[in-house]
Amino acid sequence: MDFVISIMEQGLIYGILALGVYITYKILDFPDLTVDGSFPLGGAVTAFLLTRGANPYLSLFAAFLAGALAGVCTGLIHVKCRVRDLLSGIIMMTALWTINLYIAGTANVPLFSQETIFKNGILEKVFPEGLQPYSTLLIIIILMLISKFLLDAYLQTKSGYLLRAVGDNATLVISLAKDQGNVKIVGLALANGLVSLAGSIFCQEERVFEISMGTGAIVIGLASVIIGTSIFRKFTMLKATSAVITGSVIYKACVAIALQNFEPQAMKLITAVLFLVILIVGMERRKKVKTDAGA
Amino acid sequence: MKKRMTAIFLTAAMTVVMMTGCGSKEGTTESGGDKGTGDSYTVGIQQFAEHGSLDNCREGFIKGLEEEGIVKGENLTLEIKNAMADTATNAQIADGFASDKVDMICAIATPSAQSAYNAAMDKEIPVIYTAVTDPVAAELADKDGNPVGEITGTSDKLPVEEQLKMIRALLPEAKKLGIMYTTSEANSVSAIEEYQLLAGDYGFELIEKGITQTADVALAADDLLEQVDCMTNLTDNTVVASLPTILEKANEKGIPVFGSEIEQVKIGCLAAEGIDYIALGKQTGKMAAQVLKGEKKASDIPYEIITEPGFYVNNKVAENLKIEIPADLTEQAIESFDEISE
Amino acid sequence: MLELKNVYKYYNPDTVNEMCLFRDFNLKVEKGEFVSVVGSNGSGKTSMLNIICGSIPVESGQICIGDKDITREKEYRRNERIGRVYQNPAIGTCPSMSILENMSLADNKGKVYGFRRGTNKTRISYYQELLARLNLGLEDKLEVKVGALSGGQRQAMALLMSTMTPIEFLILDEHTAALDPKTAELIMELTDKIVKEKHLTTIMVTHNLRYAMEYGSRLLMMHQGEVILDKKGTEKSSMTVEDVLGLFNEISIECGN
Numbered sequence: 001m002d003f004v005i006s007i008m009e010q011g012l013i014y015g016i017l018a019l020g021v022y023i024t025y026k027i028l029d030f031p032d033l034t035v036d037g038s039f040p041l042g043g044a045v046t047a048f049l050l051t052r053g054a055n056p057y058l059s060l061f062a063a064f065l066a067g068a069l070a071g072v073c074t075g076l077i078h079v080k081c082r083v084r085d086l087l088s089g090i091i092m093m094t095a096l097w098t099i100n101l102y103i104a105g106t107a108n109v110p111l112f113s114q115e116t117i118f119k120n121g122i123l124e125k126v127f128p129e130g131l132q133p134y135s136t137l138l139i140i141i142i143l144m145l146i147s148k149f150l151l152d153a154y155l156q157t158k159s160g161y162l163l164r165a166v167g168d169n170a171t172l173v174i175s176l177a178k179d180q181g182n183v184k185i186v187g188l189a190l191a192n193g194l195v196s197l198a199g200s201i202f203c204q205e206e207r208v209f210e211i212s213m214g215t216g217a218i219v220i221g222l223a224s225v226i227i228g229t230s231i232f233r234k235f236t237m238l239k240a241t242s243a244v245i246t247g248s249v250i251y252k253a254c255v256a257i258a259l260q261n262f263e264p265q266a267m268k269l270i271t272a273v274l275f276l277v278i279l280i281v282g283m284e285r286r287k288k289v290k291t292d293a294g295a
Numbered sequence: 296m297k298k299r300m301t302a303i304f305l306t307a308a309m310t311v312v313m314m315t316g317c318g319s320k321e322g323t324t325e326s327g328g329d330k331g332t333g334d335s336y337t338v339g340i341q342q343f344a345e346h347g348s349l350d351n352c353r354e355g356f357i358k359g360l361e362e363e364g365i366v367k368g369e370n371l372t373l374e375i376k377n378a379m380a381d382t383a384t385n386a387q388i389a390d391g392f393a394s395d396k397v398d399m400i401c402a403i404a405t406p407s408a409q410s411a412y413n414a415a416m417d418k419e420i421p422v423i424y425t426a427v428t429d430p431v432a433a434e435l436a437d438k439d440g441n442p443v444g445e446i447t448g449t450s451d452k453l454p455v456e457e458q459l460k461m462i463r464a465l466l467p468e469a470k471k472l473g474i475m476y477t478t479s480e481a482n483s484v485s486a487i488e489e490y491q492l493l494a495g496d497y498g499f500e501l502i503e504k505g506i507t508q509t510a511d512v513a514l515a516a517d518d519l520l521e522q523v524d525c526m527t528n529l530t531d532n533t534v535v536a537s538l539p540t541i542l543e544k545a546n547e548k549g550i551p552v553f554g555s556e557i558e559q560v561k562i563g564c565l566a567a568e569g570i571d572y573i574a575l576g577k578q579t580g581k582m583a584a585q586v587l588k589g590e591k592k593a594s595d596i597p598y599e600i601i602t603e604p605g606f607y608v609n610n611k612v613a614e615n616l617k618i619e620i621p622a623d624l625t626e627q628a629i630e631s632f633d634e635i636s637e
Numbered sequence: 638m639l640e641l642k643n644v645y646k647y648y649n650p651d652t653v654n655e656m657c658l659f660r661d662f663n664l665k666v667e668k669g670e671f672v673s674v675v676g677s678n679g680s681g682k683t684s685m686l687n688i689i690c691g692s693i694p695v696e697s698g699q700i701c702i703g704d705k706d707i708t709r710e711k712e713y714r715r716n717e718r719i720g721r722v723y724q725n726p727a728i729g730t731c732p733s734m735s736i737l738e739n740m741s742l743a744d745n746k747g748k749v750y751g752f753r754r755g756t757n758k759t760r761i762s763y764y765q766e767l768l769a770r771l772n773l774g775l776e777d778k779l780e781v782k783v784g785a786l787s788g789g790q791r792q793a794m795a796l797l798m799s800t801m802t803p804i805e806f807l808i809l810d811e812h813t814a815a816l817d818p819k820t821a822e823l824i825m826e827l828t829d830k831i832v833k834e835k836h837l838t839t840i841m842v843t844h845n846l847r848y849a850m851e852y853g854s855r856l857l858m859m860h861q862g863e864v865i866l867d868k869k870g871t872e873k874s875s876m877t878v879e880d881v882l883g884l885f886n887e888i889s890i891e892c893g894n
């Protein structure tokens with residue numbers, strides 16, 4: 001049971017990150033490497049605020065805003081300076097390393113003695129005794145649901161429509177008399193805001209900020225998006241956002257199982273193989289769809 | 296239809312993998328004997344990264360347990376996991392140990408100690424750490440050195456004062472002491488602070504050079520060596536990994552470089568007042584044994600630092616640099632080398 | 638009124654491949670005109686449309702709408718009053734979104750794309766009405782993704798979408814070229830109907846000489862960046878496809894084709 005709970009906790013936190021990656025990778029068609037920097041950015045902002053006694057719930061908003069700002073920067077570098085998408089992300093990711101270090105103060109900020117969204121006075125009063133062991137998971141589920149439903153709702157607004165259109169067909173957005181660059185910037189801001197929010201939650205759940213916590217975040221995010229969207233491609237009842245979050249939980253489950261059965265040294269290889277298999281399965285289907293349409 | 300079949304197949308496969316995963320997990324814990332009861336123990340070792348010093352800690356820890364009669368394969372089941380410096384994996388390893396309900400987690404290096412403590416604190420699993428430079432800064436111990444919970448261990452804090460004293464003894468004329476460190480390594484930053492505090496007492500002017508990645512080492516070394524009379528090292532992972540580059544440049548200029556542990560002296564540092572990580576691991580293992588046997592609770596044992604640093608010297612390097620090692624120091628040396636190993 | 642004044646356009650400027658397309662090019666399109674443009678490949682028809690819409694910059698010269706100089710205006714800004722349909726049906730619609738979502742998107746052109754619900758439920762019946770006029774049965778498939786439609790269906794939607802909101806100019810860039818003859822005919826009739834209804838000033842580039850003769854109030858033939866034939870009103874209606882074809886062959890022979 002504990003095993004499942006810890007997988008759920010990790011998977012759902014990273015599920016919020018995956019929502020962000022879903023926006024850039026699937027909707028905007030923008031390979032955004034900023035994620036490796038904006039994930040720890042959320043943690044750094046949280047560490048900064050919590051060690052100064054700020055309200056932990058406030059830190060979630062602050063982290064989202066900081067991440068959104070990072071996304072705007074990536075967008076400006078790409079749109080205004082005409083730097084290629086991949087490079088814009090790499091530039092921002094590199095810059096964020098230093099920025100994160102400045103914000104947090106040091107490379108490792110423990111939060112054991114601080115109140116977090118998972119452990120604070122109010123919470124202990126509110127949660128009934130019996131539910132205490134599950135309080136962390138419940139809070140993560142609530143945050144995940146809020147993120148998911150807000151994103152779903154946003155994608156159904158006019159602004160959200162435009163965002164979906166820009167990755168699909170940028171010319172159409174120009175035809176609608178809108179600057180496609182601005183739409184991309186909005187998308188990147190939203191995506192990195194979510195990633196940074198996930199960073200803040202992760203940092204509070206782990207009760208420590210570590211500068212290297214973003215390394216490989218983009219890989220986890222991409223894997224979750226691809227697993228989710230490939231496996232649940234045929235389940236039209238399931239929204240893409242739900243599929244992506246489920247993908248993240250599946251990914252974390254695979255990692256947990258692999259950790260138990262293989263040498264940790266083999267982990268990266270196992271991840272790569274899993275990734276490849278799912279990509280191939282996904283691609284095979286796409287090809288079929290094309291031939292169907294042609295016939 | 297075919298597509299749906301693939302999808303169903305895939306999910307089914309995943310489920311099967313999950314089931315077998317869980318199944319085999321139970322298998323391993325059973326083979327470890329009935330944990331917690333009698334005299335048989337299961338210990339999870341959580342190491343943050345693949346690293347010479349950390350590996351030595353792990354070996355030392357196992358030896359330390361052995362000396363106390365807790366022997367692998369007899370009354371001890373070990374689960375050794377390495378996070379390969381990945382924070383997400385690190386967290387999952389800790390969660391895994393906690394849900395397996397091991398009898399103790401041994402965490403090697405600061406991030407591992409923090410995530411192990413975080414995962415174990417509600418499960419009443421004691422955590423013993425080692426190679427944590429500053430347990431107070433990591434919030435694993437309070438200001439007086441007492442544990443914050445069921446967690447204690449050993450610190451690999453550098454013996455800065457002894458090192459400065461030793462450098463002064465070997466180089467009476469030296470004024471400027473250079474140190475290179477990685478700005479993102481918390482251990483290095485806190486060691487630098489201590490050097491800043493103490494360097495003046497021994498008549499040194501400290502010149503530090505911060506880097507962010509391996510690629511900076513060569514340039515930073517050129518710059519630093521222009522300004523200093525001698526250099527010393529911390530246990531900085533990035534710098535230590537690139538030590539050969541620094542040593543080569545220093546040798547060209549005839550500038551002595553001091554190390555912080557035995558391995559560094561072996562490959563060409565002049566000398567070190569350093570930590571023997573195997574000894575540190577052993578010390579940790581003995582603390583762990585006390586907790587496992589129920590003699591003491593982890594929360595009652597303050598964290599320990601290595602009682603006495605050892606002096607290591609490389610005579611070949613001294614000869615190359617034409618530096619005379621005082622006889623009293625030579626006698627004290629725990630180990631001295633007559634050649635530089637590559 | 639749309640006017641191009643003394644326009645110069647070079648491709649690959651300052652390289653050995655420099656090519657001058659327009660040298661002192663002038664064109665004036667009056668309000669309400671329907672201009673059909675024909676000409677061989679490389680004669681500058683599509684470049685002219687791109688210059689008008691702002692998709693490519695000019696070296697010098699002016700582009701004016703009425704008295705207003707829009708030469709420096711960004712492409713997306715110009716599109717506030719311009720609707721454009723491309724040769725490729727995929728460019729005018731968003732394949733991963735449903736028909737309803739595409740219609741809603743187009744319906745909001747010129748307004749703020751804010752946090753209001755993307756689809757206004759009260760407009761659905763209006764969209765269905767518009768779609769019903771296409772006679773393609775799209776009005777019953779509102780939830781179908783546009784990517785699943787045929788080229789003709791998508792082009793019909795693109796035409797509908799680009800003319801849904803009040804615009805002044807309609808730019809048609811060989812918009813029937815990728816369609817089968819029957820669908821092309823249908824789209825062309827629909828175009829004519831919309832242009833007449835909304836009194837749009839239209840510029841249509843086409844390779845179909847019959848369409849060029851049959852539709853529109855003015856005919857332009859372009860060759861190597863120049864207008865070599867410009868007929869309006871009765872002058873145009875008195876011409877036949879054979880006349881135009883004859884002229885076409887003449888210039889082709891000059892080029893050695």
